[in-house]
Amino acid sequence: MSELPEDLKYTKTHEWVRVEEDGTVTIGITDHAQxxxxxLVFVELPTLGQLVAAEEPCGVIESVKAAADIFSPISGEIIACNDKLVNEPELINSSPYEDGWLFKLKPDGDSQLIELLTAEEYTEILETES
Amino acid sequence: MGKKTFLYEKHLQTGAKIIDFHGWDLPLHYGSQIHEHHQVRRDVGMFDISHMTVLDLTGQRVQEFLRYLLANDIARLKMPGKALYSCMLNEQGGILDDLIVYYQSDNQFRLVVNAATRDKDLSWINQQAEPFAVQVKERDDLAMLAIQGPQAREQLKSRLPENLQSTVMALAPFYADWNNDEVFVGRTGYTGEDGFEVILPEQPAVEMWEALLAAGVKPIGLGARDTLRLEAGLNLYGMDMDENYTPLESGLAWTVAWSPTDRNFIGRRALEKQREQGELRVMVGLILRNQGVLRAQQTVQVEDGGIGYITSGTFSPTLGISIGLARLPAGIYEKVMVIIRNKPLLAQVVKPPFVRQGKACIELTN
Structure with missing residues (x-):
C-alpha cells in the first residue's frame, strides 16, 4: 500500500480532506478508493454555490466497474470544482491526492473536523478491511 | 481459493489483479483495463482463457447427435476445420449455453463452452449423448490462449510449431487447424478484432505465453475482455441471455437453422411456436447520449410506456461514451429513456456492433 499523506484527514468512506490556510477545505478520494x-470514466460533481450536508451524497464517480457516491465529509458551501475531471476522470487514478481533487468547500463551522480520521487511524481501518 | 490456470504464477509476476470468476482465480487487469482495451484495438494483446471448457466429442453418430443437440446446424460445416457458433437449448427453447463447435473429422468434433455453465453443460450433454453412443471428454489438461488485435497474426506466426505456421497463417476467419501434438489454433475470438484462439497442453502454453510476453505482447484481463466483446456487440451468457430467453429474444435468431425443416433439434418446437405467436422481445444496442454509464439491470422506458432493461452496459473506451445491450418489448425504436439513479436519460437505439476492427460502426444522431 502506498504511503498516506500525513497532512490530510480521512473518512471511513475513503475521502480525504485538506484544510487550507484560509479555512476552506479540499476534498478528494483516497488512493485506496481509486x-x-x-x-474512472465519469465524474458528476456538485455545482458551485451548492450547500452540501455532511455525510450525504453530493456527486457520483463511475469507473469501468461501478458507480460510487461521493460523500461530503463536512457541511458547507461548494466554492470550487475540479472541472478538469469532466474530460480527464483518470486524473483521480493517476494523482488522487493532487491533480485528482474533487471539490473545495467553505465549512459551516469547524467542529465537524474533529470527526475526521488521521492518516494513522485511516490506515488501521484499511488494515481491518483487508 | 479458486481454480488456477497453468499461467496463474505468470499473471502474479506481471502484476495482475486477481478476481474470482465462477470459481476461477483470473486476472481482472494488469494495471489499467482501459489501456489494455486500447492495446487490443490498436496493436495486439493476449488473454489466458484456460477457464473455458473444452469438450471433445467422438463417435460414429456424433454428427447426428450434434444436429439434435444444437440450434445451429453442423451440416453447414462442409470442410474439416470449420467452426460454427450455436446456442444449446432446453426443450422450452431457453438458452442453456452458447458455444463454438469445430468440425475435426466425421467422427470427432470439439466444443468450447462457457466456464460458468460447465457443470450444467457437462451433465446435459452427457445425458443427451447417451442414446447416440457419443463419448464426451473434457480437456482440462489443455490451456487456452487468445491472441487478438491487428498485429495478432504477425506476433503469433513465429511462436507456432513449424508444422502449423503456413496453414494457420492461411486460415480464413472461423477456421481452425491443429497438429499431432495437440496444438489447435482457430481464427476466432471475442473482441471484434482479427485474432486467434489457441488450445494446447501446459508446457507449450507456458512457452508461448512467455515468448509473446518477451516480444512485448501485453497480457489482457477479463475487464477489457468484457468491454471489447460489448463494443463488438457480442452477447455474454448469464448477462445478455440465459435459460429464461430463447435465441429469438436474444438477438441470435441468425444462429437458429430452421432448414431443413425435418431436422429435429432440442427446443425446435418451442421456437416455432414462439415465432408463430410473434410479438417477440428485441435485443438492441444503446448509446447513452448523456453523461453517465449504462449498467446491467437498469430500467429502460420505451415510447408507449413499455419497460425493458439493460442486459450489459459499460463505458466504451473506443467511443468515449457509454454503450449497452438492452432487451425491450416488441417494437422498433429510435430513442429510449434509461433510468440512472432515478433520472431518465436519453439513449439512442443502434444495431450492434458498436466497434469492429478498430473502427466505430455507429453514427450518432442529433
Whole structure:
C-alpha cells in the first residue's frame, strides 16, 4: 500500500480532506478508493454555490466497474470544482491526492473536523478491511 | 481459493489483479483495463482463457447427435476445420449455453463452452449423448490462449510449431487447424478484432505465453475482455441471455437453422411456436447520449410506456461514451429513456456492433 499523506484527514468512506490556510477545505478520494474502483470514466460533481450536508451524497464517480457516491465529509458551501475531471476522470487514478481533487468547500463551522480520521487511524481501518 | 490456470504464477509476476470468476482465480487487469482495451484495438494483446471448457466429442453418430443437440446446424460445416457458433437449448427453447463447435473429422468434433455453465453443460450433454453412443471428454489438461488485435497474426506466426505456421497463417476467419501434438489454433475470438484462439497442453502454453510476453505482447484481463466483446456487440451468457430467453429474444435468431425443416433439434418446437405467436422481445444496442454509464439491470422506458432493461452496459473506451445491450418489448425504436439513479436519460437505439476492427460502426444522431 502506498504511503498516506500525513497532512490530510480521512473518512471511513475513503475521502480525504485538506484544510487550507484560509479555512476552506479540499476534498478528494483516497488512493485506496481509486484502486478499488479501477479506471474512472465519469465524474458528476456538485455545482458551485451548492450547500452540501455532511455525510450525504453530493456527486457520483463511475469507473469501468461501478458507480460510487461521493460523500461530503463536512457541511458547507461548494466554492470550487475540479472541472478538469469532466474530460480527464483518470486524473483521480493517476494523482488522487493532487491533480485528482474533487471539490473545495467553505465549512459551516469547524467542529465537524474533529470527526475526521488521521492518516494513522485511516490506515488501521484499511488494515481491518483487508 | 479458486481454480488456477497453468499461467496463474505468470499473471502474479506481471502484476495482475486477481478476481474470482465462477470459481476461477483470473486476472481482472494488469494495471489499467482501459489501456489494455486500447492495446487490443490498436496493436495486439493476449488473454489466458484456460477457464473455458473444452469438450471433445467422438463417435460414429456424433454428427447426428450434434444436429439434435444444437440450434445451429453442423451440416453447414462442409470442410474439416470449420467452426460454427450455436446456442444449446432446453426443450422450452431457453438458452442453456452458447458455444463454438469445430468440425475435426466425421467422427470427432470439439466444443468450447462457457466456464460458468460447465457443470450444467457437462451433465446435459452427457445425458443427451447417451442414446447416440457419443463419448464426451473434457480437456482440462489443455490451456487456452487468445491472441487478438491487428498485429495478432504477425506476433503469433513465429511462436507456432513449424508444422502449423503456413496453414494457420492461411486460415480464413472461423477456421481452425491443429497438429499431432495437440496444438489447435482457430481464427476466432471475442473482441471484434482479427485474432486467434489457441488450445494446447501446459508446457507449450507456458512457452508461448512467455515468448509473446518477451516480444512485448501485453497480457489482457477479463475487464477489457468484457468491454471489447460489448463494443463488438457480442452477447455474454448469464448477462445478455440465459435459460429464461430463447435465441429469438436474444438477438441470435441468425444462429437458429430452421432448414431443413425435418431436422429435429432440442427446443425446435418451442421456437416455432414462439415465432408463430410473434410479438417477440428485441435485443438492441444503446448509446447513452448523456453523461453517465449504462449498467446491467437498469430500467429502460420505451415510447408507449413499455419497460425493458439493460442486459450489459459499460463505458466504451473506443467511443468515449457509454454503450449497452438492452432487451425491450416488441417494437422498433429510435430513442429510449434509461433510468440512472432515478433520472431518465436519453439513449439512442443502434444495431450492434458498436466497434469492429478498430473502427466505430455507429453514427450518432442529433
Amino acid at each position: 484502486e478499488a474502483l479501477d479506471d
